[in-house]
Amino acid sequence: MExxxxxxxxxxxxxxxxxxxxxxxxxxxxxxxxxxxxxTLGIIGESGCGKSVTALSIMGLVDSPPGVIEGGEIRYRGxxxxxxxxxxxxxxxxxxxxMIYQDPMEALxxxxxxxxxxxxPLLEHTDVSKSxxxxxxxxxxxxxxxxxxERIMDDYPHGLSGGMQQRVMIAMGIITEPDLLIADEPTTAxxxxxxxxxxxxxxxxxxxxxxxxxxxxxxxPVVNEVADRLAVMYAGRVAEVxxxxxxxxxxxxxxxxxxxxxxxxxxxxxxxxxxxxxxxPTFDQEPTGCVFASRCPKxxxxxxxxxAPILRESTEARSGQQTACHLYYDPSQxxxxxxxxxxTSRNQDAKFGEENQ
Amino acid sequence: xxxxxxxxxxxxxSKTATTFTxxxxxxxxxxxxxxxxxxxxxxxxxxxLRNVQKYYPIHSGILKRHTSDVKAVxxxxxxxxxxxTFGLVGESGCGKSTLGKTVLHLLEPTGGEVIFNGINLAxxxxxxxxxxxxxxxxxxxxxxxxLNPRMSVEQLIEEPMTSLTEWPKERRKKRVRELIxxxxxxxxxxxxxxxxxxxxxxxxxxxxxxxxVNPQFIIADEPTSAxxxxVQAKILNLLKDxxxxxxxxxxxxxxDLSVIRNFCDRVAVMYLGEIAEVAPTEVLFNRPKHPYTxxxxxxxxxxxxxxEDRIQLEGDVPSPENPPSGCRYHTRCQEYIGPVCEDxxxxxxxxxxxxxxxxxHYE
Numbered sequence: 001m002e003x004x005x006x007x008x009x010x011x012x013x014x015x016x017x018x019x020x021x022x023x024x025x026x027x028x029x030x031x032x033x034x035x036x037x038x039x040t041l042g043i044i045g046e047s048g049c050g051k052s053v054t055a056l057s058i059m060g061l062v063d064s065p066p067g068v069i070e071g072g073e074i075r076y077r078g079x080x081x082x083x084x085x086x087x088x089x090x091x092x093x094x095x096x097x098x099m100i101y102q103d104p105m106e107a108l109x110x111x112x113x114x115x116x117x118x119x120x121p122l123l124e125h126t127d128v129s130k131s132x133x134x135x136x137x138x139x140x141x142x143x144x145x146x147x148x149x150e151r152i153m154d155d156y157p158h159g160l161s162g163g164m165q166q167r168v169m170i171a172m173g174i175i176t177e178p179d180l181l182i183a184d185e186p187t188t189a190x191x192x193x194x195x196x197x198x199x200x201x202x203x204x205x206x207x208x209x210x211x212x213x214x215x216x217x218x219x220x221p222v223v224n225e226v227a228d229r230l231a232v233m234y235a236g237r238v239a240e241v242x243x244x245x246x247x248x249x250x251x252x253x254x255x256x257x258x259x260x261x262x263x264x265x266x267x268x269x270x271x272x273x274x275x276x277x278x279x280x281p282t283f284d285q286e287p288t289g290c291v292f293a294s295r296c297p298k299x300x301x302x303x304x305x306x307x308a309p310i311l312r313e314s315t316e317a318r319s320g321q322q323t324a325c326h327l328y329y330d331p332s333q334x335x336x337x338x339x340x341x342x343x344t345s346r347n348q349d350a351k352f353g354e355e356n357q
Numbered sequence: 358x359x360x361x362x363x364x365x366x367x368x369x370x371s372k373t374a375t376t377f378t379x380x381x382x383x384x385x386x387x388x389x390x391x392x393x394x395x396x397x398x399x400x401x402x403x404x405x406l407r408n409v410q411k412y413y414p415i416h417s418g419i420l421k422r423h424t425s426d427v428k429a430v431x432x433x434x435x436x437x438x439x440x441x442t443f444g445l446v447g448e449s450g451c452g453k454s455t456l457g458k459t460v461l462h463l464l465e466p467t468g469g470e471v472i473f474n475g476i477n478l479a480x481x482x483x484x485x486x487x488x489x490x491x492x493x494x495x496x497x498x499x500x501x502x503x504l505n506p507r508m509s510v511e512q513l514i515e516e517p518m519t520s521l522t523e524w525p526k527e528r529r530k531k532r533v534r535e536l537i538x539x540x541x542x543x544x545x546x547x548x549x550x551x552x553x554x555x556x557x558x559x560x561x562x563x564x565x566x567x568x569x570v571n572p573q574f575i576i577a578d579e580p581t582s583a584x585x586x587x588v589q590a591k592i593l594n595l596l597k598d599x600x601x602x603x604x605x606x607x608x609x610x611x612x613d614l615s616v617i618r619n620f621c622d623r624v625a626v627m628y629l630g631e632i633a634e635v636a637p638t639e640v641l642f643n644r645p646k647h648p649y650t651x652x653x654x655x656x657x658x659x660x661x662x663x664x665e666d667r668i669q670l671e672g673d674v675p676s677p678e679n680p681p682s683g684c685r686y687h688t689r690c691q692e693y694i695g696p697v698c699e700d701x702x703x704x705x706x707x708x709x710x711x712x713x714x715x716x717x718h719y720e
Contacts, residue, residue: 046587047585162449163673164673191448191674192614192653192656193448193656194673195658196658196667196669196670197670197671200669220586221657221658221659221660224659225658258587259587262586262589264589264593264613264615264616264619264620265660266614266642266654266657266659272594272597273594273619275590275591275594276587279555
């Protein structure tokens with residue numbers, strides 16, 4: 001059942017750093033991602049890998065300062081979101097692209113009714129009347145599994161359980177029938193039985209509305225359930241991207257391999273869990289070489305420390321499985337050296353500098 | 358008093374006597390293999406819970422009269438064997454953390470008994486209870502909020518020894534230096550304060566602190582829930598090593614079934630303040646008996662992809678303020694039999710070797 005796929009979102013070489021009074025942190029060091037229409041892309045990685053910053057940057061929600069977009073593009077339907085003005089972005093954000101967050105308690109406004117908050121995106125982005133908006137809101141809440149929608153409309157968030165609050169947030173996210181829904185750890189704060197309900201709901205909505213989804217999580221089995229494709233992020237770069245099943249069955253990047261192994265499995269229990277030695281580095285300068293080099297058990301030598309591996313398909317990989325690792329390529333051929341990297345980022349810096357003025 | 362910390366560096370396999378000379382009734386020197394739960398059948402129960410209850414009163418009306426109770430823990434009984442890791446699993450609000458604190462008598466139970474080493478903790482005066490606490494220590498979920506930010510790591514690890522033992526200063530200082538290395542940090546870390554550490558390192562400090570007074574029994578309440586998977590793996594491995602080295606018994610509270618499976622010898626499943634099922638870990642995961650355990654296990658996403666026959670529970674967990682009559686699970690139960698489920702509360706019954714379950718299906 002081959003469906004026709006068009007690229008909906010394309011992130012290329014996105015670099016973001018945060019400058020604070022105390023330190024500079026390079027959070028994204030060249031992220032490349034692609035999302036096709038009607039597809040779910042999972043992004044996994046540990047705290048600080050840049051998965052949430054990537055999501056916020058798509059929404060144009062990286063605060064500046066301290067955030068500085070150093071380079072790269074986020075193309076949505078061919079249009080670079082980073083070029084848009086705030087008001088142009090507002091037409092897309094919350095309308096064509098919406099986001100649901102991890103902690104509904106923090107994302108919902110405690111002093112506004114559920115009804116007001118669910119209707120708001122619709123009233124903001126379309127010309128519907130208030131009564132139509134209310135009808136749509138009730139309908140959407142029902143779609144999200146809140147049978148008691150009429151009553152909930154006039155309630156405040158604190159009166160609802162965590163699972164219900166999460167459903168309200170999903171309703172807010174989908175009421176405008178977005179083309180792209182970004183879900184940042186939408187089930188992390190929930191219990192497993194409620195998580196199962198929410199995951200079921202998201203897949204069902206995705207089918208019905210034909211939307212694409214970016215699903216961010218640190219929980220690999222969860223992403224395995226919902227995502228068509230999976231990107232593994234580490235220290236601000238994509239280490240590996242492929243069909244979810246291919247990554248789970250055949251991880252190629254050494255980091256992916258270790259991450260999968262160190263995870264406790266509910267279906268079997270080894271005596272000891274394998275661990276990844278060392279800690280995730282933070283970069284006060286743009287990293288040269290592979291970001292995983294300092295912890296990599298398969299470290300090859302100088303090229304790992306000095307040359308950034310490109311995310312691409314190797315000859316031995318299944319089709320579509322891209323890995324950023326020197327293990328699979330000869331680094332002497334066709335690589336971006338750190339100098340070229342600098343060159344491009346400087347050019348882009350200049351470009352952004354102009355636009356900001 | 359024998360210092361039992363000196364001879365424990367190095368050989369992990371030597372299961373030689375770890376004696377707790379200050380606790381004469383401890384079964385010192387007992388050795389076991391954590392992979393074989395059957396070995397516990399002959400051992401003494403270190404901790405016995407008998408019908409433990411913890412109610413929180415609700416006061417309402419103008420006169421703030423006591424109108425009802427939130428029954429957070431309602432009649433829990435089980436034994437924890439010397440040397441085992443006993444897992445307690447359940448969803449938020451099921452009472453598992455309240456039960457953990459009640460075992461330690463950080464919360465006074467409303468009813469029932471906690472018997473530790475043959476002594477009913479409720480019968481002890483507060484001074485005697487404080488003495489007992491040396492043998493029972495607790496590790497919490499969020500190390501950042503359980504470690505005093507104004508104290509250095511050295512002070513943090515030393516504090517329990519200062520307040521719970523009579524050990525001289527030199528001995529305490531020596532113990533701090535041993536412990537910091539034992540939990541995988543270095544002596545250089547001692548003068549630092551908690552905020553300078555990552556979550557995993559903070560949890561290591563919390564573990565060193567709990568171990569400092571040579572406890573027999575450790576209650577770990579979601580000790581790895583706030584950590585990344587790769588850090589979690591390191592902390593779980595550390596706890597396993599320390600268990601062998603110090604002959605520790607664990608009550609391990611978690612909502613994460615994968616972690617429970619990897620870490621525990623036996624598991625109790627809790628639902629709305631009551632125990633639904635207790636069984637050795639492998640038995641529970643392979644042959645769950647209680648309908649709630651079955652639903653819980655099938656809700657967990659696995660690496661094999663979507664389970665076609667997943668039991669999807671409807672609705673939320675009912676409020677413990679007004680729990681359902683009869684079997685508390687009957688409002689969501691996928692194996693509901695009939696009126697008996699609504700009218701009668703099922704008793705915990707032995708349904709298979711070492712497996713107890715509270716469900717009318719097995720009566």
